[in-house]
Amino acid sequence: MIELNHLTKRYARVPAVNDLSLKVPRGEIFGFIGPNGAGKTTTIKMMAGLIAPTSGTVSIGGVDMARNPEKAKAKIGFIPDRPYLYEKLTGMEFLRFIARIYRVPAETFEAKARENLERFGLSDWAHDLIEAYSHGMRQRLIMASALIHDPEVIIVDEPMVGLDPPAVLLVKRIFRESAEKGVTLFMSTHSLGVAQDVCHRIGIIHRGRLIATGTLDQLRARIRAKDADLERVFMALTVPNTDAAPEGP
Secondary structure (H helix, E strand, O other), X not given: XXXXXXXXXXXXXXXXXXXXXXXXXXXXXXXXXXXXXXXXXXXXXXXXXXXXXXXXXXXXXXXXXXXXXXXXXXXXXXXXXXXXXXXXXXXXXXXXXXXHHOOOOHHHXXXXXXXXXXXXXXXXXXXXXXXXXXXXXXXXXXXXXXXXXXXXXXXXXXXXXXXXXXXXXXXXXXXXXXXXXXXXXXXXXXXXXXXXXHOOEEEEEEOOEEEEEEOHHHHHHHOOOOOOOHHHHHHHHHOOOOOOOOOOO
């Protein structure tokens, strides 16, 4: 469903992302983790068609992003880490605006909007101006808008920022339900506990390179620590000479 082939992005000859190749199948929740500056957000922006790669390709549902960007983007629901919202619109008006961009039929919009507002606990504020929303409410609204057109792929950059514990549990449940319906989720996060809880596979990017991918058990095998949590695995693979470093020769 998502296919990245030799994806590279350079800024002033410095590679932010360096020769990254990856496939994420239908219905998988893929966690993408790495230190600050590792290339996570740059990768996500290339996947979403916001910036062009220096070289390499992005394919979404078999559609090449560079050759047919409108068709590829129509398959994506994008949830950025810092959502931009039009504060003088109400929550319902914002959903209508996004639905029109994605050409959601007018006859189905109302039902879809009500359903998504209810899922994210925003029904009582549907007709309030966004300027009155808290940060967490804004984050939930942007998630609701990303699902309004029933995307095949959801790309998420730091989904839990600003959410309280009940909202975190809600979002994790919605992500799992979406994957069960065949939606592919690509999630970049610093919340290693969240990644460990919900992701089927995890990729670790470091200094622009994808240095490891696999299930948590497969990553544990890389450091020869079968009971290690994701935090220990992450430290072992990205920070040399620490207590979390791989065991044995």
